[in-house]
Amino acid sequence: MSVEHESSQIAGLAAGSGYQTFPVAPGYRVNVRSGPGTNFSVEKVLPYGASVTIRCQTPGEWVSGPYGTSNIWDCIGNGLFVSDAYVKTGTDGYVANHCA
Template identity: 70%
Template sequence: MSVDQITDAAGEDENATTEAVTTLAAAGSYPVAPGYRLNVRSGPGTGYSVVRVLSEGARVQINCQSPGTWVAGPYGTSNIWDNIGSGQYVSDAYIRTGSDGYVAPRC
C-alpha cells in the first residue's frame, strides 16, 4: 500500500470512493421535488439572499455540497446544501439524490 492510498474501516479505498462519487455527481443531474419552485441562494443557508428561483420540474447538477442551515423538505430534514453554480446553493431536502448524505465532494 502506498502512502497516498487510504483505506477505511471496511478496507475500501477512500480515494476510489471519492472518485466514484465525484464521477456520479458530475455525470448526472438530480430532480427538484415535484410541485416545488425552489429558491436558489447565494450561500448554504436560508439567511443568504435568493439569487433566482428554479421552476417546477427543474433538474440540477451538483458540483459540491456544504453544511449549512437545517431545512425540512419533501425529502426529509437536512443541513446539506448543494452548490449548483458559482454562488448558487439549494437545500438538499428538496433535491432527489437518493441519499440522506453527501453525494458529491464537500465545497
C-alpha cells in the same frame, strides 16, 4: 429548439463534466440562494420540474423539505446553493465532494 431537447443537451453536458444531475421535488419552485442557508439572498427561483447539477455540497442551515430534514446544501454553480431537502438524490448523505 424544444425545451425537452435543450434539457437533454444540458444533462449531457453535465454528464460530460463529471457532475451528476438530480431532479428537484415535483410541485416545488425552489429558491436558489447565494449561500448555504435561508439567511442568504434568493438569487433566482427554479421552475416546477427543474433538475440541478450538483458541483459540490456543504453543511449549512438545517431545512425540512419533501425529502426530509437536512443541513446539506448543494452548490449548483457560481456560488449558488439549494437545500438538499428539496433535491432527489436518493440518499440522506453526500453524493458529491465537499465544497472547498
